[in-house]
Amino acid sequence: MPETADLPGAPGTPAASLAKGAVPAQTAPAGPAAAEAGPAPGKPRSLWSDAWYELRRRPTFLVSAAVIVLLLLIAAFPGWFTSADPRFGDLEGHYLQDPQLTHFFSPEWLGYNQQGQSIYARMIYGTRSSIVIGISVTAIVLVFGGLLGMIAGFFGGWVDAVLSRVTDIFMGIPFLLGSMVVLVSFDERSELTVTLALAFLGWTVVARVMRGSVISVKQADYVAAARSLGAGTWRLMLRHVLPNAIAPVIVVAMVALGGYITAEAVLSYLGLGLTEPAISWGGDINRAQDQIRVAEHVLLFPSILLSITILSFLMLGDAVRDALDPKLR
Amino acid sequence: MGRYVARRLLQMIPVFIGSTLVIFLMMYSLPGDPIRALWGERAPDEAQMALIRERLGLDDPLLVQYWNYLTGIFQGDFGRQIGTRREIYDVISEALPATLRLTGLALLITAVVGVGMGLIAGLRAGGKTDRGILFVTLLLISVPVFVIGYVYQTYFGHRLGWMEPVVQDDQDFAQLWLPALVLASLSLAYVARLTRTSIVENRRADYMRTARAKGLPAHRIVGVHLLRNSMIPVVTFLGVDLGNFMAGAVVTEGIFNINGIGNAVYRALAAREGATVVGIVTFIIVVYLFITLIVDLLYAVLDPRIRYA
Numbered sequence: 231m232p233e234t235a236d237l238p239g240a241p242g243t244p245a246a247s248l249a250k251g252a253v254p255a256q257t258a259p260a261g262p263a264a265a266e267a268g269p270a271p272g273k274p275r276s277l278w279s280d281a282w283y284e285l286r287r288r289p290t291f292l293v294s295a296a297v298i299v300l301l302l303l304i305a306a307f308p309g310w311f312t313s314a315d316p317r318f319g320d321l322e323g324h325y326l327q328d329p330q331l332t333h334f335f336s337p338e339w340l341g342y343n344q345q346g347q348s349i350y351a352r353m354i355y356g357t358r359s360s361i362v363i364g365i366s367v368t369a370i371v372l373v374f375g376g377l378l379g380m381i382a383g384f385f386g387g388w389v390d391a392v393l394s395r396v397t398d399i400f401m402g403i404p405f406l407l408g409s410m411v412v413l414v415s416f417d418e419r420s421e422l423t424v425t426l427a428l429a430f431l432g433w434t435v436v437a438r439v440m441r442g443s444v445i446s447v448k449q450a451d452y453v454a455a456a457r458s459l460g461a462g463t464w465r466l467m468l469r470h471v472l473p474n475a476i477a478p479v480i481v482v483a484m485v486a487l488g489g490y491i492t493a494e495a496v497l498s499y500l501g502l503g504l505t506e507p508a509i510s511w512g513g514d515i516n517r518a519q520d521q522i523r524v525a526e527h528v529l530l531f532p533s534i535l536l537s538i539t540i541l542s543f544l545m546l547g548d549a550v551r552d553a554l555d556p557k558l559r
Numbered sequence: 560m561g562r563y564v565a566r567r568l569l570q571m572i573p574v575f576i577g578s579t580l581v582i583f584l585m586m587y588s589l590p591g592d593p594i595r596a597l598w599g600e601r602a603p604d605e606a607q608m609a610l611i612r613e614r615l616g617l618d619d620p621l622l623v624q625y626w627n628y629l630t631g632i633f634q635g636d637f638g639r640q641i642g643t644r645r646e647i648y649d650v651i652s653e654a655l656p657a658t659l660r661l662t663g664l665a666l667l668i669t670a671v672v673g674v675g676m677g678l679i680a681g682l683r684a685g686g687k688t689d690r691g692i693l694f695v696t697l698l699l700i701s702v703p704v705f706v707i708g709y710v711y712q713t714y715f716g717h718r719l720g721w722m723e724p725v726v727q728d729d730q731d732f733a734q735l736w737l738p739a740l741v742l743a744s745l746s747l748a749y750v751a752r753l754t755r756t757s758i759v760e761n762r763r764a765d766y767m768r769t770a771r772a773k774g775l776p777a778h779r780i781v782g783v784h785l786l787r788n789s790m791i792p793v794v795t796f797l798g799v800d801l802g803n804f805m806a807g808a809v810v811t812e813g814i815f816n817i818n819g820i821g822n823a824v825y826r827a828l829a830a831r832e833g834a835t836v837v838g839i840v841t842f843i844i845v846v847y848l849f850i851t852l853i854v855d856l857l858y859a860v861l862d863p864r865i866r867y868a
Contacts, residue, residue, distance in 0.1 A: 399577030402844050404806040407824065411585050411836060414828045492703050496810060499705050500825070515705065522709055523717070533706040541701035 277477060277554065284553040291549035297542040304354055305361040312337065314351035316509055321346040329527055341527045343518065349528060353535050356509045360539060362421050364491040367428045372483050375433035379440025380475070384448060384467055394441070401434040406493065413502045424503055428490055439482050443475040450474070477554045484547035488540045495536055511536045560859075567855070571848050576629070582840045583625050586833040594641065596831070615641070628837070637838040642830055647838045650823055658819035661811070662804040664732065664739035665746075670797060673747040677754025677793075678786065684759045693755070696748035704807060708741045708814040725816045738815040742807055746800045753796055757789035764788070790861050798854035802847035 285291045304311055314337035324342035331339055337348040382393035412427040413419055447453070448471055456470050497503035498512025506513075511532045518528040594608055594617070612618050616627060631638060637647035680692040699707075715737060716724025722737045761767065762785065770780045808821030820839055827835035858865045 395573055395577070398574045399581060402574055402578040402847055403582055404802055404840065404843055404847075406803075406809070407806045407840055407843070408582065408585075410809075410828060411582065411840070414831075415585075415588070488701065492701075495703050496705065499703070500809065500813075502828075512703075519709065522713060526713070529706075529709060533702070537698075537702045537706065540703070541697060544697060544701055 281550070281553040285549060288549050288553070290545050291553075294542040294545035294549065297538065298546060301357060301361060301539055301542070305358040308355045308358065312348070312351045312354045314348040316347060316351040316355040317507065319345035319347045328525070340531045341525070343514070343528045344521055344525075349531055352509055352514055353511070353532050356511045356514060356532070357535075357539075359421055359504055359508060359510045360491050360494060360536070363425050363428070363494045364487050364543070366421075366425045367432060367490040368483050368487045370425070370429040371433045371436050371486070372479070374429070375436030376440045376476075376479055378433070379437035379479075380444050380467060380472065382437070383441040383444030384471060386445075390441070393437075397434050397437050400431055401438075403431055405431050406496065409493065409497060410500065410502050413497060417505075419503065419505050420508065421504065424494055424497065428493055432486070432490065435482060435486065436479055440475065440479050443478050444471055447471050447475040481547065481551040481554055484550055485544065488543035488547065491536075491540050491543065564852070564856070567852050571852070575844065575848060578844045579629070579837070579841050580625060583628065583837050584621065586837050587621055587624070596642065628834075632841065638834045640827075640832050640835055642832060647835050650835060651820070651838060651842060654818060654820045654823040657817050658805060658808055658812070658821065660730075660732065661735055661739055661742065661808060661817060661819060662801065664735055665743040665804055666797065666801065668739055668743040669746045669750055669800070672743075673750030674754050674786075674793065676747075676751040678758060678781070680751065681755040681758025681762065681789075682781070684755070684762075689755075692751065696751045699744050699748035704741060704745060705810050705814065707744050708738075708811060711737055711741055712814060738811050738817060741814070742804060742811045745807075746797075746803070749796060749800075750793055753792050754789060757792055758785060761785055761789050787861060791858060794857050794861065795854055798850045799847075801850050802843055805843050805846065
C-alpha cells in the first residue's frame with residue numbers, strides 16, 4: 231500500500247540527512263580525491279552526477295531499468311508484442327484452454343481465459359493502463375504535494391500551520407477506503423478517473439517529506455547569501471531551495487509509484503477500478519477468481535506480470551535512494 | 560506528560576472534524592439514491608419519497624446534515640441504514656469483533672516474524688542470509704495482497720489441507736491464522752526491512768561497544784541494548800499500519816469470507832449506504848488518531864532521552 235512508503239517514522243529525518251549531504255556535494259569544487267572517482271574531472275560534481283555514476287554500476291538498477299524500459303515499450307506499442315486481438319473471444323474453441331507451448335509469445339502460449347480470449351494478449355494490452363495510471367498519479371502527486379510542501383516549509387508560520395493541518399486531515403483518511411468512496415460514484419471509470427481518485431488522497435506523503443526537506447535546506451548559508459544579494463522569494467525558492475530539497479522527495483515518489491500500481495490493481499480487483507471495455511490486470515484477475523480451482527493459469531500469469539512490474543519499480547526506487555543518500559556510501 | 564496529552568487531544572479535534580467532513584461530503588455527493596432504491600423496480604410514490612427524505616433530514620443543506628451527524632455520533636447515535644432499517648451502531652459492533660481478532664493476530668504475526676527476520680538479517684548484514692531475507696521481503700511487497708490470498712488459500716488450504724481455506728467460525732483462532740498471515744504479509748516485509756536498517760545503524764553505536772566491554776552476555780546485548788534502541792521506527796510503522804490493516808481487511812475478508820468491518824464497508828459501498836460507510840470510516844479515523852498518540856507516548860518508554868513536557 232502506497233502510504234506505507236519505505237520510510238522510518240519521522241519523514242523529516244531522512245530528508246534532513248539527505249539534504250545536509252547534498253550541500254557540500256553541490257558547492258564544493260572537485261578536490262583531488264573527488265576527481266579520481268568522479269565522472270568528469272575538473273568540473274564541480276553535483277549530487278545528481280554522483281548518483282548517476284553510482285547507479286550505472288548497480289546490477290539491481292540495470293536490471294530493473296531494463297524491465298521498466300521493456301514495460302514502457304509494451305505500454306506504448308502493444309501491437310509489437312502480439313498479433314492477437316485481446317478482445318476477441320472464442321468460447322467454443324478456447325474456453326479456459328490450458329497453456330500450449332508451441333512456441334514462445336504465440337497467442338496460446340499462456341492459455342485462454344473464461345471468455346476464450348488469449349491471456350497473453352490481454353496481459354500485453356493491459357500493461358498500458360497500469361503504467362499510465364502509476365506514472366500520472368506520481369506526477370500529479372509530485373507537483374501538487376511538492377508545491378504545497380514547499381510553500382509550507384518555506385514560509386513557515388501560519389501558512390505552515392494551516393497547510394500542515396490540511397495535510398493531517400487528508401492523511402487521516404485511509405488511502406484505499408477513501409479511493410473506493412471516490413470511485414464508487416462513477417459508473418464508468420477511465421484511467422483519468424482512477425488517477426484523480428488515487429492522487430486525491432496520495433499527495434500527503436510527498437507534501438510532508440518536501441516540507442521537512444525545505445525546512446532543513448532553507449537555513450543553509452547559501453540561501454541567506456542569495457537573500458542578502460537581493461534574490462526574490464520565487465527565485466530563492468526555485469533556484470536555491472528546490473534543487474537542494476528535491477532529492478528525498480524524488481525517492482519517496484519512486485517508491486510510491488509501485489504502490490500506486492498496486493492500488494490500481496486492488497481497486498480493479500474489487501470491481502472499483504477501470505470498467506470494461508478497458509483492459510487491466512487487476513480486472514482480469516478479479517474475473518479469474520471464480521475459475522481458480524479449475525484453471526489456475528488464468529489468475530497466475532497476469533499476477534506474475536503485475537508482481538514483476540511492481541517489483542521493478544520498487545527496486546528502481548531502492549537503488550535511487552541508495553545512490554542519493556551519501557550516508558550509505 | 561499530562562499537558563502534552565491534553566495538547567495532542569486538542570490538536571486531534573480539527574483533524575477529526577476535517578477528515579470526517581471530507582469523507583462525509585464525498586459520500587453524500589454520490590449519485591444513486593437509496594430512497595428510490597427502496598421501491599426496487601416498482602414506480603415510486605413521489606409524496607412518500609419526499610416524506611421519507613424529510614424525516615431523515617436529507618433535504619437540509621449538507622453542512623447542517625453533517626452537524627446533525629456529528630452531534631449524533633457523540634451521543635452514540637450513528638443513524639440507521641436506509642435499506643435494512645438497522646442501527647448502524649449495531650452493524651459496526653457486530654462486525655468489529657471478527658476484524659479485531661483478525662487484525663490482532665495479523666499485528667502479532669507482523670511484530671514477531673517481521674522483527675525476527677529483520678533482526679537476523681541486520682545481525683548478518685551483507686551475508687547470504689541477509690540477502691535472502693531482503694529478497695523475500697521485496698517479493699512480499701511486490702505481490703498484491705489478493706494474489707497472496709489466493710495462492711495461500713489454494714496451496715495451504717486446498718492442496719495441502721493444513722488450514723481451513725474459508726473461515727466458517729470467526730471465533731475460532733485456528734481458522735483465522737491463514738487470513739491473518741495474508742493480511743500481515745505486506746507489513747511484515749516493511750517491518751523486517753525497517754528493523755534491519757535500524758539494527759545495522761545501531762550495531763556500531765558506542766553503547767554497544769560499552770555493553771560488550773562490560774562483558775554482558777550476547778542475548779542481553781542484542782535483546783536489551785540493540786533491539787530496544789532499534790524499535791522506534793518499527794513501532795511508528797506498526798501504529799500507522801493498524802489503520803491500514805482495517806482498510807486492507809476489505810480484500811482479505813472478502814477472499815476468506817469473514818463478516819468483519821471490511822466486508823461491511825464493501826457491502827455498504829455497493830448498496831450506496833452512505834451513513835454506514837461514513838460511520839465505519841469515522842471509526843477507523845478515530846482509531847488511527849488515538850494510535851498515533853499512543854505511539855508517540857511509547858517513544859518515551861523506548862528511549863528515556865525523549866521526554867514530553
